[in-house]
């Protein structure tokens with residue numbers, strides 16, 4: 001960074017030769033969301049989650065749907081200390097905080113403080129991220145993360161490098177590390193027609209996830225034109241076709257961003273629906289939460305087996 005300039009993320013500034021973070025604790029939005037909106041379908045289904053948004057991003061996806069906060073630092077913010085964030089969640093009767101909307105990892109110093117404050121109060125940390133982070137920092141943040149939804153935007157190093165400004169290898173490493181560290185993990189791919197919807201590329205993603213675990217949920221999200229990308233939106237029928245193909249590799253493939261979508265989660269033992277979803281309306285009557293050996297565990301109400309695919 002030149003003296004006085006910021007880095008590509010927009011939130012780190014060279015002041016007199018020292019890298020500073022003037023946006024520490026500056027929140028662009030704080031809202032209570034359904035956890036399904038992150039999207040997380042297999043972690044505390046039906047819960048509300050305090051969702052904190054930031055400014056800036058280390059990528060520059062030309063179809064970004066949050067570009068007004070990811071590609072600019074001009075939007076209004078307010079200060080929110082880590083302790084205030086944890087207290088706000090508890091005051092709302094909420095036991096989970098999401099770091100989300102643009103790219104939280106460019107605020108890693110704040111995230112580490114906030115996640116520690118949350119953990120000390122029994123609040124779960126949810127990271128929603130592009131996963132472009134070096135290994136050493138990844139280990140620090142994932143040690144404090146309970147659940148994550150990571151974007152895997154493409155399986156082409158060229159698309160990551162030239163079109164998005166990221167690094168596919170770093171994202172694959174981040175996802176692998178998150179899985180190995182025991183973080184509850186779900187993956188999202190925005191299906192952009194003509195950019196990442198080829199069968200070979202999508203087979204590459206489902207094959208990579210299958211090798212980690214075929215039980216990792218994969219969310220296929222419909223794109224619509226935004227920011228600098230004006231290709232026609234993803235068709236619902238095309239998205240469903242991609243989902244059907246991916247289900248040969250993965251047990252839980254969901255479609256998103258489609259009006260009237262239904263996405264149920266079947267029991268891995270007997271196939272009865274554990275969770276029924278109609279948009280953000282969630283019915284969890286297909287399972288019951290019980291304490292087992294000091295841990296909260298969901299059990300299928302039809303076959304009475306524990307269902308480890310849904311994490312508390």
Ligand code: SF4
Pocket residue numbers: 057058059060061063064065066067070101102103130
């Ligand atoms: S990584 Fe996410 S927030 Fe950042 S530019 Fe891409 S879509 Fe936008």
